[in-house]
Amino acid sequence: MMQPIEITLRPFNPSDVDDFMEFAGNDKVTRYCRWNTYTCRDDALDFLNQVISSHPWYRAICIDNRPIGSIYVMPGEGKDQRRGEIGYAVGAKHWNKGVATKAVKMAMGCVFEDLECLDRVEGLVFIENKASQRVLEKNGFVKEGVLRKYFFVKGESRDIVVYSMIRGVSR
Numbered sequence: 001m002m003q004p005i006e007i008t009l010r011p012f013n014p015s016d017v018d019d020f021m022e023f024a025g026n027d028k029v030t031r032y033c034r035w036n037t038y039t040c041r042d043d044a045l046d047f048l049n050q051v052i053s054s055h056p057w058y059r060a061i062c063i064d065n066r067p068i069g070s071i072y073v074m075p076g077e078g079k080d081q082r083r084g085e086i087g088y089a090v091g092a093k094h095w096n097k098g099v100a101t102k103a104v105k106m107a108m109g110c111v112f113e114d115l116e117c118l119d120r121v122e123g124l125v126f127i128e129n130k131a132s133q134r135v136l137e138k139n140g141f142v143k144e145g146v147l148r149k150y151f152f153v154k155g156e157s158r159d160i161v162v163y164s165m166i167r168g169v170s171r
Helices: 014-024 040-053 099-108 130-138
Strands: 008-010 058-064 064-076 081-089 122-125 142-153 157-166
Touching: 008 099, 014 040, 014 058, 014 081, 058 099, 064 099, 081 099, 081 157, 099 130, 122 130, 122 142, 130 142, 130 157
Parallel strands: 081 122
Antiparallel strands: 008 058, 058 064, 064 081, 122 157, 142 157
């Protein structure tokens, strides 16, 4: 029987740049991300220093305190301020081991407390990304439907599946 992988979530540090590049620099990992693969260490360091450090809820998914992935919940603004969007990426060598499922569970265990403004967290998943859909379903997210040609990403219009979790609704 395989030992469960122990993960932790923590804020990123600039010193994590090489571990960040390990997963964020892999086209297999970023295939379903709306951001492009990082090919330059300096660009990744700028992202860690400028974007992630100012983000309200962005965490490194770690094994032995070393980042193997990332997870975030981005609150909306203005009329969308009561909802946030969850996103995550895990290094390819850690796929199919329950890492993403566990990271989402850990995040959703605290994000409504950490981001008190939120009533709803959405997962917007490319329709062909069945693994990510299973991660959200295992965590009690409700599938709400498909939005056709919703995102224009990496040169093409993409269909997405919308999932949600509502504050105070048992999962």
